[in-house]
Amino acid sequence: MKVRTLKKNKVNVVTLGCAKNIFDSEVMMAQLRANRFDVEHESEQQDAEIVIINTCGFIDNAKEESIQTILAWAGEKQRGRVDKLYVTGCLSERYKPELERDIPEVDAFFGTRELPRLLKTLKADYKHELMGERLLTTPSHYAYFKISEGCDRPCSFCAIPLMRGKHVSTPMDDLESQARSLVRNGTRELILIAQDLTYYGLDIYRDRKLPDLLRRLSDVDGLDWIRLQYAFPSGFPMEVLDVMRERPNICNYLDMPLQHATTRMLKAMRRGITREKTDELIDAIRDRVPGIALRTTLICGYPGETEQDFEEMLAWVSEKRFDRLGVFTYSHEENTHAYLSEDDVPDEVKKERASRIMEAQSEISLQHNQSRIGHEYRVLADRVEGDTWVGRTEYDSPEVDNEVIITAPDGYLRIGDFVQVRIEDADHYDLHGVVIP
Numbered sequence: 451m452k453v454r455t456l457k458k459n460k461v462n463v464v465t466l467g468c469a470k471n472i473f474d475s476e477v478m479m480a481q482l483r484a485n486r487f488d489v490e491h492e493s494e495q496q497d498a499e500i501v502i503i504n505t506c507g508f509i510d511n512a513k514e515e516s517i518q519t520i521l522a523w524a525g526e527k528q529r530g531r532v533d534k535l536y537v538t539g540c541l542s543e544r545y546k547p548e549l550e551r552d553i554p555e556v557d558a559f560f561g562t563r564e565l566p567r568l569l570k571t572l573k574a575d576y577k578h579e580l581m582g583e584r585l586l587t588t589p590s591h592y593a594y595f596k597i598s599e600g601c602d603r604p605c606s607f608c609a610i611p612l613m614r615g616k617h618v619s620t621p622m623d624d625l626e627s628q629a630r631s632l633v634r635n636g637t638r639e640l641i642l643i644a645q646d647l648t649y650y651g652l653d654i655y656r657d658r659k660l661p662d663l664l665r666r667l668s669d670v671d672g673l674d675w676i677r678l679q680y681a682f683p684s685g686f687p688m689e690v691l692d693v694m695r696e697r698p699n700i701c702n703y704l705d706m707p708l709q710h711a712t713t714r715m716l717k718a719m720r721r722g723i724t725r726e727k728t729d730e731l732i733d734a735i736r737d738r739v740p741g742i743a744l745r746t747t748l749i750c751g752y753p754g755e756t757e758q759d760f761e762e763m764l765a766w767v768s769e770k771r772f773d774r775l776g777v778f779t780y781s782h783e784e785n786t787h788a789y790l791s792e793d794d795v796p797d798e799v800k801k802e803r804a805s806r807i808m809e810a811q812s813e814i815s816l817q818h819n820q821s822r823i824g825h826e827y828r829v830l831a832d833r834v835e836g837d838t839w840v841g842r843t844e845y846d847s848p849e850v851d852n853e854v855i856i857t858a859p860d861g862y863l864r865i866g867d868f869v870q871v872r873i874e875d876a877d878h879y880d881l882h883g884v885v886i887p
Contacts, residue, residue, distance in 0.1 A: 455497065456533060460488040461572075462498035464523070465587070466516050467506025469594040469643050469679070471539060475504045476584035478538075478565055483585060485574035491587045500534045500572070501526075507541035507613055509781035516541045524555035536560065538568060540613040562614055582628035589832060591866030592639035592675075592848060593632050597625055597663065601645035603682060605709075606720040606787035607752065607780065610645055617646070619654050622663050629670045638866060639675035639830065640667065641847060646682040648690075661689040668697040674868065675830070677847055679705040683731055684722035691738040701844040702739055705774075707747040711766035712759045715752055720787060725766075732770060743845035745774035748807060751800030752780045753791035760803050767810050773818055774851050775811040777804040812878050819852065819876035826886060829854050829871040831863045839863050841871070843881075858885040 461482055465475040475491065482489045490498065501523050505516035516539075526532045534557050542549060543561035550559055560568045566576040586593055600615040601608075629640060644650065651659025667676055676699055678690070683706055694700045710716050713724040723731075736742060748763065767775065779800035782793040829841040832848065839856040846852045856863070856871055862885060863869060871883040 456499045456531075457488060457497050458499050459486070460490070460498040461500045461502060462493045462496070463489060463491050463502050463504065464519065465491065465504045466519060467504075467508065467512055467540065469641065470596055470645075471504050471506060472587055473584070473594045473596045473643065474539070474562070474565075476587055478502070478504070478568070479585040479587075480580055480583045481565065481569055481577060482572075482574065484577050484580055484583075485569065485572075487572070487574070489585070491585075496526075496531065498532070500536070501532050502536045502538060502568070505537060505539035505541035507539070507544045508609065509778065509783070511781075513541055520549075520553055520556065524553055527555050536568065536571070538562075538564070543613045544609065582624060582631065586637075588848070589865055590636040591830065592641060592832075593637045595625075595629070595632075595640040595642050596620070596644060597642055597647065598644040598650050602649065603646060604720045604722075604787070606718065607749065607783065609783045609786055612785055614645060617649050617653055619650050619652070619659075621654060622659065622666055625663060626666050626670065629667050629673065633670055633672040636866065638673065638868075639677065640673060641677045641679060643679050645680065647678055647680055648682045648686050658685070658687040660687055661693050664690065664693045664697070664700060668693070668699055674699055675701050675844060677701045677703050677844075679847060681706045683708060683728060686731060688734065688738070691735060694742075695739050702742045703745070703845055703847065704735065704742060705745040705847065709747065709749050710752065710759075711748075711763035715755060715759050715763075718754060718788075718791075719749075719752060729770075743773040745776075745847070745851065746772050747776045747778060749778050749780050750803040750807065751795035751797075753782075753788060753794055755780075755795055764803075764806060764810060767807055768814070771814050771818075772811070773845065774815075775807070776850070777807045779804050815852075816876070816878045819878070819881055822873045822881060823876055824873065826870055826872050827854070827883075829856065829869055829883070831856065831865055831867045831869060833865060834863075841869075852879055852881060854881045854883055856883055856885060 463475050463479055465471050479489045506512040520537055523535055527535050536558050537556050538560040542559045546559045558571055569576050598619045600617045601611050602617040651657055827843045829843055831839050831841040833840050839858055841854045841856055870886040872886050873881050873883040875882040
């Protein structure tokens with residue numbers, strides 16, 4: 451028996467995982483809206499007739515969160531609070547037969563490239579004229595901007611190619627058109643995402659075209675910030691740094707997952723780079739773009755990682771003093787190259803090593819932030835919380851990096867405004883400042 455009235459043709463889209471999944475949900479929502487569905491993202495009203503869950507299947511924790519979310523909505527369906535339940539995304543791509551067997555309450559499962567089939571199931575048409583159109587789930591002043599799909603890299607620990615397929619670049623003309631459309635609708639910051647930004651163009655232009663793409667996007671009137679995430683170190687196109695230095699609307703920010711610091715571990719991970727080459731690359735990046743904020747991620751507990759390997763990585767983190775850093779504990783993923791090796795580092799050791807890395811980085815972050823006290827920065831206002839505003843400098847990406855807690859006169863700011871802020875205090879992961887009139 452239904453306990454609430456469900457709105458016919460209303461769809462609630464639930465997104466799990468990374469920014470690439472957010473992008474995919476936004477594309478799906480635009481297609482649904484064009485087919486006259488009433489669509490919301492993670493609606494609090496919970497009165498939708500249809501729920502679509504866009505899942506993540508990257509590592510164990512993400513898979514567990516996706517499964518628990520599916521089970522929770524399956525329970526809602528059993529209680530009559532949802533009529534139709536569909537699941538899409540990476541987990542569904544990777545484990546569809548098992549999911550169909552174990553969670554029969556789900557009406558249908560779809561892979562990462564099956565949006566047309568999902569729409570057909572809903573008696574909707576895939577509208578090709580909407581190519582690139584999205585319903586943003588982020589505040590309208592910034593948007594994630596996916597420039598390619600899939601990955602050709604052979605990293606031993608990564609299941610992404612199993613779920614996303616081979617690398618496919620989106621043509622530059624299409625991306626420029628999408629950027630102009632977003633800017634017309636109020637977007638001021640594009641956050642470029644892909645499994646590997648630096649591979650962009652090799653498949654369709656036979657050359658690494660990220661520098662050329664950046665120039666074209668930089669020329670879009672009204673686009674204030676362009677931010678780069680997910681750059682691969684091996685084969686990094688150094689011309690990107692020249693464009694970053696020359697173009698004021700390209701943020702001095704680079705997210706480059708390096709994963710480890712010892713040549714032995716990097717070789718085992720099939721990263722195509724050594725410790726020495728990694729150090730040379732970091733030095734070259736900082737030399738070409740002084741003041742750049744470097745973000746990286748590392749893995750603790752990869753098969754065969756010794757205490758010596760870890761201690762070398764820990765010392766390396768203290769030496770390199772990254773501006774932003776995150777850590778994953780190794781997840782033993784079936785059908786990856788690393789799955790052939792024994793997962794021989796105990797979970798408690800993985801967690802202890804990750805904790806020690808983050809303790810070291812926390813102190814580095816505090817020192818970086820305190821060095822900014824007394825300086826002025828251009829800040830983008832993201833949201834308001836009570837009597838204060840929360841924003842970011844060009845050195846910070848939303849959700850994962852530092853924020854600026856802003857004191858401003860009532861009504862002085864609007865969400866999406868740029869404002870000059872003087873930093874007056876700092877802690878490990880936040881800056882505190884006042885608006886300069």
